[in-house]
Amino acid sequence: MEHIENIIVGISIGDLNGIGGEIVLKTFEDNRSLEFCTPVVFASIKVMTFLKNHFNSEINFHSINTLDQISEGKVNVFNCWKEPVNIDFGKEDPKIGAYAIKSFIAATNALKNHKIDVLVTAPINKHNIQSEKFNFPGHTDYLDQQLEGESLMFMVTDSLRVGLLTDHLPVKEVSNHINEALITKKLDTVYNSLRKDFRISKPKIAVLGINPHTGDNGVIGNEDDDVMRPTLKKIKESGKLVFGPYAADSFFGSNNYKNFDAIIASYHDQGLIPFKTLSFGQGVNFTGGLNRIRTSPDHGTAYEIAGKGIADENSFKEAVFTAIKIFKNRFDFEQLTSNPLKKAPRNSRK
Secondary structure, rough: OOOOOEEEEEEEEEOOOOOHHHHHHHOOOOOOOOHHEEEEEEEHHHHHHHHHHHHHOOOOEEEEEEEOHHHHHHHEEOOOOOOOOOOOOOOHHHHHHEEEEEEHHHHHEEEEEEEEEEEEEEOOOOOOOOOOOOOOOHHHHHHHHHEEEEEEEEEOOOOOOEEEEOOOOOHHHHHOOOHHHHHHHHHHHHHHHHHOOOOOOOEEEEEEEOHHHHHHEEOOEEEHHHHHHHHHHHHOOOEEEEEEEOOHHHHHOOHHHHOOEEEEOOOHHHHHHHHHHOOOOEEEEEEEOOOEEEEEOOOOOOOOOOOOOOOHHHHHHHHHHHHHHHHHHHHHHHHHHOOOOOOOOOOOOO
């Protein structure tokens, strides 16, 4: 079976006053990474040269002004702007936020137009990116609008995968948003992603309850009895291996999570606190459910250590590796499930 050998990895540079530039440099300083992927950093050669000099990096860049100039085996820098940028590490600056979004939008357009194969986003500051032209809580919400499919925040490592029913919602609104349609949609997205993106043929999925102790038979709320249980019962009857709802407080501490291919949490902190506790620095934020692949590290801008040369690049590096693995898994899945009489194209970016 044919495989894609060298994946074009687009990188949005994130908040330049944070650690994004540093972890990008550290990830691709090792030339061995260029044997299986071709990075394209969406920024400017002036900015990347400043970062290279500041961090005493020996990385070499290939400056390009059109995406047709991408060179395999080199760290490409696509110039999204020409003017100099005043980088002040550790400072929240709306001007820097505007450059983060300029990079992200250019990278997203390249992803949509198949000029890059996958997108890896360096951390942004959700506050300083807001403007009249860009009014989204973050990367995922914009990608959900620009790409096909239904997005899912899916936090993943090799041994732990946590998806969310609701993500960036105030806690007081969570129960109002959880209904049969949402649960069914998110479970389908997780199930299909496990099969297509992670090559798990018969996934086992656990779902965490909405209320403490899943409501204690109505003593602490009725949502689990009235909405969650009947919906999961219906989904299980359709043939999917779905279990729950489980009480969230003891689920991870008892190691029960190890019995499942994925866990779906009802809201943001219910899923992300245990995920980051168990895997911080190695986890990856994967936007599942869309027709194109985007990953990011499991941390933020880390202003407090920005510019000091001490940022850990492992989560960003894992985000790159994960995006490449998912791209290849999807390619193989499509080969296996397509009409065998039709020859599939070797390279899906054509």
